[in-house]
Amino acid sequence: MKKDKRNIRRREQIHNKYKKATVDIFIKVLLVIGIIGLIFPLRPKMSDVEKRELTKFPKPTFETFMNGEFTSQISTWYADTFPFRETFMVADAKVKHLYGLNEEEIHGETVVADEIPEAGEVKASLEDEPEDGTLYVEPQKAGTIYVADNMGFELYGFSAQGATDYAAMLNNVAKKVGDDAVVYDIIAPTSIAVNLDEKIQKQIGSSNQREAFEYIEELLDDEVEWVPVLAVLKKHNSEYLYFKTDHHWTADGAYYAYQELMKKKGGKACKLSEYTKKEYEGFVGSFYSYSGQSETLLNNPDTVVTYTPQVNDMIYIDKSGNEQQGQVITDPTDYSEGNKYLCFIAGDESYSRIDNPNITDGSSCIIVKESYANAFVPFLVNSYGTVHVVDYRYYVGDLTEFVKENNIQDVIFLNNAHALTPKAVKKMNSIWG
Amino acid sequence: MLVFSLIFYSWAGPKYLILLLVMVFVSWICALIIEENQGTKWSRMFLIGDLVFMLGILGIFKYLKFFAGITHSVIGLPAEIPQIVLPVGISFYTFQLISYVVDVYRQEVKAQRKFSNLLLYASLFHQCIAGPIVRYQLVADEIEHRKVKMNEMWYGIKRFTVGLAKKAVLANGCASVADTLLPTVGKELAQVPAGGLFAGLLFYSLQIYLDFSAYSDMAIGMGRMIGFHYDENFNYPYIAKSIKDFWNRWHISLSTFFRDYVYIPLGGNRKGDRRRTINLFIVWSLTGFWHGASWNYIFWGLYFFVFVTLENKVLLSKLNKLPSAVGHVYAMTVVYFGWALFRSESLGNLRIIFKGMLGLGGNGFMNMPTLILLKNNIFLLIFCIAASTPLLKKLGLLIRKALCRVQNVPHVLYTCEAIEPVMLLLISFLSLIGNSYNPFLYFQF
Numbered sequence: 001m002k003k004d005k006r007n008i009r010r011r012e013q014i015h016n017k018y019k020k021a022t023v024d025i026f027i028k029v030l031l032v033i034g035i036i037g038l039i040f041p042l043r044p045k046m047s048d049v050e051k052r053e054l055t056k057f058p059k060p061t062f063e064t065f066m067n068g069e070f071t072s073q074i075s076t077w078y079a080d081t082f083p084f085r086e087t088f089m090v091a092d093a094k095v096k097h098l099y100g101l102n103e104e105e106i107h108g109e110t111v112v113a114d115e116i117p118e119a120g121e122v123k124a125s126l127e128d129e130p131e132d133g134t135l136y137v138e139p140q141k142a143g144t145i146y147v148a149d150n151m152g153f154e155l156y157g158f159s160a161q162g163a164t165d166y167a168a169m170l171n172n173v174a175k176k177v178g179d180d181a182v183v184y185d186i187i188a189p190t191s192i193a194v195n196l197d198e199k200i201q202k203q204i205g206s207s208n209q210r211e212a213f214e215y216i217e218e219l220l221d222d223e224v225e226w227v228p229v230l231a232v233l234k235k236h237n238s239e240y241l242y243f244k245t246d247h248h249w250t251a252d253g254a255y256y257a258y259q260e261l262m263k264k265k266g267g268k269a270c271k272l273s274e275y276t277k278k279e280y281e282g283f284v285g286s287f288y289s290y291s292g293q294s295e296t297l298l299n300n301p302d303t304v305v306t307y308t309p310q311v312n313d314m315i316y317i318d319k320s321g322n323e324q325q326g327q328v329i330t331d332p333t334d335y336s337e338g339n340k341y342l343c344f345i346a347g348d349e350s351y352s353r354i355d356n357p358n359i360t361d362g363s364s365c366i367i368v369k370e371s372y373a374n375a376f377v378p379f380l381v382n383s384y385g386t387v388h389v390v391d392y393r394y395y396v397g398d399l400t401e402f403v404k405e406n407n408i409q410d411v412i413f414l415n416n417a418h419a420l421t422p423k424a425v426k427k428m429n430s431i432w433g
Numbered sequence: 434m435l436v437f438s439l440i441f442y443s444w445a446g447p448k449y450l451i452l453l454l455v456m457v458f459v460s461w462i463c464a465l466i467i468e469e470n471q472g473t474k475w476s477r478m479f480l481i482g483d484l485v486f487m488l489g490i491l492g493i494f495k496y497l498k499f500f501a502g503i504t505h506s507v508i509g510l511p512a513e514i515p516q517i518v519l520p521v522g523i524s525f526y527t528f529q530l531i532s533y534v535v536d537v538y539r540q541e542v543k544a545q546r547k548f549s550n551l552l553l554y555a556s557l558f559h560q561c562i563a564g565p566i567v568r569y570q571l572v573a574d575e576i577e578h579r580k581v582k583m584n585e586m587w588y589g590i591k592r593f594t595v596g597l598a599k600k601a602v603l604a605n606g607c608a609s610v611a612d613t614l615l616p617t618v619g620k621e622l623a624q625v626p627a628g629g630l631f632a633g634l635l636f637y638s639l640q641i642y643l644d645f646s647a648y649s650d651m652a653i654g655m656g657r658m659i660g661f662h663y664d665e666n667f668n669y670p671y672i673a674k675s676i677k678d679f680w681n682r683w684h685i686s687l688s689t690f691f692r693d694y695v696y697i698p699l700g701g702n703r704k705g706d707r708r709r710t711i712n713l714f715i716v717w718s719l720t721g722f723w724h725g726a727s728w729n730y731i732f733w734g735l736y737f738f739v740f741v742t743l744e745n746k747v748l749l750s751k752l753n754k755l756p757s758a759v760g761h762v763y764a765m766t767v768v769y770f771g772w773a774l775f776r777s778e779s780l781g782n783l784r785i786i787f788k789g790m791l792g793l794g795g796n797g798f799m800n801m802p803t804l805i806l807l808k809n810n811i812f813l814l815i816f817c818i819a820a821s822t823p824l825l826k827k828l829g830l831l832i833r834k835a836l837c838r839v840q841n842v843p844h845v846l847y848t849c850e851a852i853e854p855v856m857l858l859l860i861s862f863l864s865l866i867g868n869s870y871n872p873f874l875y876f877q878f
Contacts, residue, residue, distance in 0.1 A: 014847070015847060016583070016584075018851055019583060019587040020587075022587055022590065022591075022854060023583065023587050028855050065447065079865065079868070082866055085866060088866040091863050092864055092866060096867070099606060100807075100808055100812050100814075104808070106809065109616060144802070146802070155802075205800060205802055241793075413717060418674050
């Protein structure tokens, strides 16, 4: 009995020591976190994964101070720029991976999509509102990402108004350039339409791109040359045509589109062997960030394959309006793992030009595009004396005039399926005088 | 402590601090006058004056927008609905101050002489924002004499980190699933299949319990660290066997507040059946309304009124004869659908949810994205359900006992106990950093 009591007392004493240690450790860890949080030079300013500038320390005004906005901005800033934030975020994603079974994953909200209408059911709205001159770079909601088979897919939501407007815009441009040039239209399908069975596309709530493209094709006037690429990409879908971790196609995917364009033109496409092939490993693209850092994608990085054309020099106008020297293909080895797609034509610039002195027949084209065309443009360099590249989101000017002045024969539109929204189309339309 | 609490409170906007100071000041003066004039009509008048003032302020800040909205749509006045921002924690500290003044009037406590002590009571940083509603009686002594003991500190840390992880990891995890399956935009909501709505509501039910009880855990824990003892606010409400039982386990400090300061003064159950039903009706409307100035919260309160009344009249005596599982299923079904009311501030959304659940939404029972989402979160779901019951606690006790039997001094157990708070802290920290994840999307291609 006595021994028992003594035992219990001993146990309690030891327990108390442990308790003291617990309190001690806890307070110390808390202090360490607090101190790390106070080392301002360690605070990151940019997020590579999220592709954004992190919150800046707020400037107080009397009003924001009084209504609590200032302090809430400080809280945002504090959390947003915490030292080693990206490391912590990756660790957090690892924890979240434990929430369930992950042979397939879905990230993001339900996709809101329109039914695909009959031709004539929807009226074009191009002229409805006055155009705005602001740059089209507002943030959008991340798409819904489906991960299966170690590959990410972005769900596609068809916009009936966007598609209708897109066709109307092309018809409009064809009228404006008249006999000066031929308008070609390439709509790049996204990986979901090429690599996933149509039935599964429907099941996960993604609109059918084949039907969407057919709808647009039907609305186009005869003056617009439609270049179909979905069927050929689908036929070759066992090849590496789309990145697993990024929403873009690979250069190999873009090459098939280039072939189809040349076929439509009645010209000859250069063989892949006429370009210098290089491979760069370790690309983890946008799907990784859109999916809230899916572990599966992080563990399956992509390889960027590039094909350098005969000429690798280009000039471009950067976003501040200055002319710069650049390269058609830049070695992305030193680029961060999320940025390797920028190796193609220096990323998205408002205007770029590539002259190929080996071609002296005076041929030239202009390509109106978003980033899908970046992997595509290098192929054109071997087929045209001059390639003009315009990113409609940043370009300001009058392309109708530009086509006339520069004697351009081919006007090529290259957009991916997701670009067919009323707002984007309005911007495309606004640069044609 | 006071200064720290006030700074903490001002974090949400210094101008509301002035409001807090005024309200505490009025309560302080009123309580002193009431005590001085005990038993005279003055004390009664000052009590009424104080109540009118406090509820008036709460009414203006919390409910004016709501009432203005009604009169605006009925008689067109006022022409413009005033936009008033709800000061942080006003619902909680108003009730605390009211309970204090009423208790002084009832001579249950002595009035606090020092303004700063009363201010500390109202603004204690860890509970003034999300409860629990602490009675002045309970802490009267500790405000003036409190001691920090190592043992208490240890318990406080344990309790706080459990609450933190519950909030940061479990509740936020459930919230992100619930938000995907029950979007607030009607057009998106209408596309969710029936199974998705059911699952979404389940995640939401878990979220709301875990979130709310986590705040109470953290408040109780922090209180302990600095020498305050608060009553428990939640007692595993999701194992309740009737609605009455549920409300004895859910947000206990709120239901006892309404019981002691509304239901019983109105006569409670002492004035006959009819009067009791009316009293219950008032209490439940107020309970609902307290949660938010919108019709759905009132309906939510009345929804429970209906079931509590039914239980009083017939149901409870019948339930007692049946196996307890029946009562449990019944209570949880009622609570579960109640959260649908709680969730939808717009009645249109509520209609979409119920229509969809009945299979009339035209989206079938299940679709692939919903199914994948559920699979991706299945362990989280199971864990959260377990965490809402005493299961984890019992498991912990079992392990503890086993370890104590094996070793005379269970070093392994103590070591685990020592590591636990730090682990919970770190994992919550990761989760909170992860929350700031916000990919910036240029026009995305």
